[in-house]
Amino acid sequence: MLEKAIYGGRRYWVWIFFLLGLISVGFLAYLYQFKSGLGITGMSRDVSWGLYIGQFTFLVGVAASGVMVVLPYYLHDYKKFGRLTILGEFLAIAAVIMCMLFIFVDLGQPLRVLNVILHPTPNSVMFYDMLVLSGYLMLNLLIGWTVLGAERKEVAPPKWVKPLIILSIVWAPSIHTVTAFLYAGIPGKHFWLTAILAARFLASAFAGGPALLIILALIVRKYTKFDPGKEAIQSLGKIVTYCMLINVFFLGLELFTAFYSQIPGHMHTFAYLYAGLHGHNQLVPIMWVSSILALIAIVLLVFPQIRKNENLLAVACLATFFSLWIDKGFGLVVGGFVPNSFEKITEYWPTLPEALIALAVWAIGFLVLTILYKIAVSIKEEVVFDKYGEKQIKAE
């Protein structure tokens, strides 16, 4: 099936080479980091995790969100999601690959990464995170590839995939729960030490991931003959709406506990992020951009009339995605380190090489995604559209 990825129009190749260009630039930046050490980033003794780990955390959510289309389709027999499942699974694959790369580029001694397997440490959440992420990657590769292969041959997928699909449905929330546990079990970091963190993670993941999937589905429909289905997109829109509301509700719960209790340690980070603390306010503008985007997204999403307009839905999804990308992919991780253990403030902002490396990881993710989507879409076009013509769009 891979051969489908080497035939494409001009637009396809321009896009591929654009991504390859970003990857090359980022690769050079990474060589620089590899040689000089992580000192080329904006991280410090006090803020020891930054953009890389933030993006990792955000993308685990995107990977986990694939379950939001797989679950209704396989467990509730919601047929409308039939054409979206493969897009969801392939998005999960690209996201997990990005997660792994973000962890890798964050390591001070990347060549020793296999020590994690060589010296397995069951008391470390990081160890479990590695296990569940690689497991999730395997599951999605196996399921996506097998189901698509069967579809191409126009036969039913083999029986052994079904249990694996059920497993992947259970597995998806677990990868993000484990990722939340990286933070939620650390004594002395008040901002992270909250039982609701995993729930917050899942809510934001199930809003941000499907939002991205809607955008991707709209792009696929625009540029190919394959239509993931209008109703499927609307159903996903509902999922985004509910999860975004839950996410904001959870954030509200955090704010209430911190500010009604008036315990300084619990208020400090929120104060730093949204208002600035002791004159340090570098993150305030982007946190407010995130909040405003969230507000716009919610206004556009809660009214069904607005949501039904696909252009406005796309705007809402972009707003959702970027709001969460800032909040979870940056603020959440950096905020946990401010103020530090001595109640002193060191601020963090990524450097240019750091941003280029992060951009290259995204480009690799999109390259993988493009190739996988190209394969999936080519097969769908072949077996569905070319055979049944326009009917496939109207039939459902």
Added chain:
Amino acid sequence: MYNAGKIIIGIIIFVGLVTFPFIFAGGKATAKPDPKIDTPEILKMPENERKCVESKSFMKKEHMQLLNDWRDWVVRDGNTIYTNAEGKTFNMSLQNTCMKCHSNKKKFCDECHNYTAVKPYCWDCHIAPKEKES
């Protein structure tokens, strides 16, 4: 033969790549490594005491494993004394035991490691004995 032209070009490129190291070296073999143990510290010792912590053949073959074990025992278990096959004891330390006799890192360690293209990262942290540039 189908695609004869492409196949022949492919074979030529392949042969070129494979033989490149030999052609590049000008057909000469790299000099065999010749590690030296003639440091002043070793020469000072009486002839019958010039022995490493284990036999020469063992050290040749297993020094990396020995160092690995030493490191774990010292750092992880807090045991610092090594008793060799003959019952003699040594302080387990690369920097303070091995290199005190083998003060010629360049002619002792690097000689073979360079030849076999092995790059142990010992010296990224452990301080190598100060040698005169020769």
Added chain:
Amino acid sequence: MSINRREFLKMAGITTILGIGGVSAVQGVRNRVEASQASRAPEALTAKRWAMVVDMSKFKSEEDYQKCINACHLSHNVPHITDNPKHEIKWLWTETYEHAFPGNEDKYRAERFQHMPFLMLCNHCENPPCVRVCPTQATFKRKSDGIVMMDMHRCIGCRFCMAGCPYGARSFNYKDPRPYIDGSKENLEFPTRMKGVVEKCTLCYERLAKGLQPACVEVSNGALIFGDLEDPNSAVRKVLSERFTIRRKPELGTGTSVYYII
């Protein structure tokens, strides 16, 4: 019998994997030295759980602190990074009271206590969060004496331990530390570190093995008291039973082993 390309590739792949596995299995049988050949040095200082008491009343001047800090940093080749405070590496340093004991501030407390510098180091917790989070056991608690150790050979530089430590005791080598070590003052008996690993106070495990007190304790003129917390007759226990002491963030349940007398 004919085989198609797919089957040939499958067989070739399996044979390769078996081949690699076979080679490593054969190489696995080699002369090994036995762990029983390693033992503790007879002169080594031993304890069930090392602890330290910092007697603040004996720190009178800036010099008193600096003496301890220098002894530590010079004997462990700790780099002196001044060009970028974000990359600073410290094993032993000072913080004023309000920063060392956040949450215990009181604006009416006497000025001299408010800004009194306290000596900070790794607390060698009884229940260390850094050890709990490390994915490779590169940082671990020594069973024999409770020292929270660093195995620099194994550290992958993920910095989870830095996030995990509530005491800010850990430093990361954001760059090669060697250019920041004064060659003339280098301790040739102790290694340096490389870029990309985390480091911190190791309670002078290398000195204890030789029967010596930690470097900072040795030069402190009795301001730092060192001993076995589980031995009722130790110097540390004697002080703890007589004087009022405090520890940093005891509410976290980490069981720190560094005590302060004010």
